[in-house]
Amino acid sequence: MKWETVIGLETHVELATQNKLFCTCSAAFGAAPNQNCCALCLGVPGVRPVLNEKAVELAVRGALALGCRVETVSAFDRKHYSSPDLPRGYQITQFYRPLARDGTVRFAPEDGRECVVRIAQLHLEDDAGRQFHDRESGCTRIDFNRSGVPLIEIVTQPDFSTGDEVVAYLEQLKSILTYLGVSDCKLQEGSLRCDVNLSVRPVGSTQLGTRTEMKNLGSFRAIRKAVAFERGRQIRLLESGAQVVQETRRWDEDAEQSLPMRTKEDARDYRYCPEPDLPELVLDEAWVERLRREQPELAAQKQVRYAAQMGLSPYEAETLTQTRELAEYFEQTVACGAPPKQAAAWIMGQVLRQLSQRGLTAGQITLPPVGLARIIAMVEQGRVNRNTAVEVFDAVFEGGDPEQYVADHALEQVSDADAVCAAVEQVLQQHPQAVRELREGKEKAFGFLMGQAMRALG
Numbered sequence: 001m002k003w004e005t006v007i008g009l010e011t012h013v014e015l016a017t018q019n020k021l022f023c024t025c026s027a028a029f030g031a032a033p034n035q036n037c038c039a040l041c042l043g044v045p046g047v048r049p050v051l052n053e054k055a056v057e058l059a060v061r062g063a064l065a066l067g068c069r070v071e072t073v074s075a076f077d078r079k080h081y082s083s084p085d086l087p088r089g090y091q092i093t094q095f096y097r098p099l100a101r102d103g104t105v106r107f108a109p110e111d112g113r114e115c116v117v118r119i120a121q122l123h124l125e126d127d128a129g130r131q132f133h134d135r136e137s138g139c140t141r142i143d144f145n146r147s148g149v150p151l152i153e154i155v156t157q158p159d160f161s162t163g164d165e166v167v168a169y170l171e172q173l174k175s176i177l178t179y180l181g182v183s184d185c186k187l188q189e190g191s192l193r194c195d196v197n198l199s200v201r202p203v204g205s206t207q208l209g210t211r212t213e214m215k216n217l218g219s220f221r222a223i224r225k226a227v228a229f230e231r232g233r234q235i236r237l238l239e240s241g242a243q244v245v246q247e248t249r250r251w252d253e254d255a256e257q258s259l260p261m262r263t264k265e266d267a268r269d270y271r272y273c274p275e276p277d278l279p280e281l282v283l284d285e286a287w288v289e290r291l292r293r294e295q296p297e298l299a300a301q302k303q304v305r306y307a308a309q310m311g312l313s314p315y316e317a318e319t320l321t322q323t324r325e326l327a328e329y330f331e332q333t334v335a336c337g338a339p340p341k342q343a344a345a346w347i348m349g350q351v352l353r354q355l356s357q358r359g360l361t362a363g364q365i366t367l368p369p370v371g372l373a374r375i376i377a378m379v380e381q382g383r384v385n386r387n388t389a390v391e392v393f394d395a396v397f398e399g400g401d402p403e404q405y406v407a408d409h410a411l412e413q414v415s416d417a418d419a420v421c422a423a424v425e426q427v428l429q430q431h432p433q434a435v436r437e438l439r440e441g442k443e444k445a446f447g448f449l450m451g452q453a454m455r456a457l458g
């Protein structure tokens, strides 16, 4: 029998706010354990949450960019479960009335197809703390710095059928949310985390099979492997006449297999109830419209514009828009007068080379765009040749004025024809022997005369 895979995703994205969702503790990553905590973060009874407006703003910006309908009125609910990193015993989320619904995201997997995934809903919730299991001591340590950090959860319809599609969607999501400044989407710091719901069914069937949910997927590589493994496991079960059990499974990165974690809770197990300490979240429609108008140009739109207005190839446009910072650097270089094709070639070649050698990101480029534009102009005007220009670029990349560097090191080419002719005449007169040899066909003499002329011109 032929099988097809049906996948839906729940993606948790940490919002790039300074403060947590319901208190003023810092939401920064990387502080010493348990430094960014107050009574609310630790679940002390009787302490009331106060909603962070900035988190709502970022969530709405994200929802608009994903084509969602933003609800003017939404509300918070308690989702109960027992875990050492959740001292309150419940998470504050939006279950009955989420912030936004019904979006779409377009993306292109590596095979070049254009895919569309439907977003079922997007809602706000707060994060739990983190547990660290120390195998040596047998202890589990808990860090509550993450407790209360604002998240949006983005739930898709079951519209994916391969791991490649899932990864391409997540890359698109990451691009959109980082362009907006909604999140830094760093998988390695856990600011983008994803649960994969997967089932299989015979090709042609319209009924969904029993699904499992895989958690703990920390990289795009793990997601690809986990999808392939879980698909194979379910098909083997069904072909041997057994059933797939609806459950939550954990992906073991080292063993490269998924393991049962717990049988899947349904909504009843979470005992959802409205959060009594928070009023309904009512949004001003004019404010939402203002956020819609303020939406910056995203990578996909930039790529179209770079191709149409600047004549860049799809590959160039895609490379230059990989981050908002790199795209802005390119646009500013062009705004400083550099021809777009030249600016693209320099950034994709020399700038990216310098960044990778130094382990820097595009946000950390120290050479201002005007500096790069000047170097490009010097080549265009024939004042320096290309090799010299790269030397100048490397020398001033960390700081310095390209014009000054060229002057200080006497790198400018003499392109004044009269000066060149005068120097050549002089060299020919001074070296009649070499001129005779050259006339007799001795090529070596040419090199000698050339060297003398270059010396004369400095």
Ligand SMILES: [Zn+2]
Pocket (backbone or CB within 6 Å): 020, 023, 024, 025, 036, 037, 038, 039, 040, 041, 148
């Ligand atoms: Zn706090």
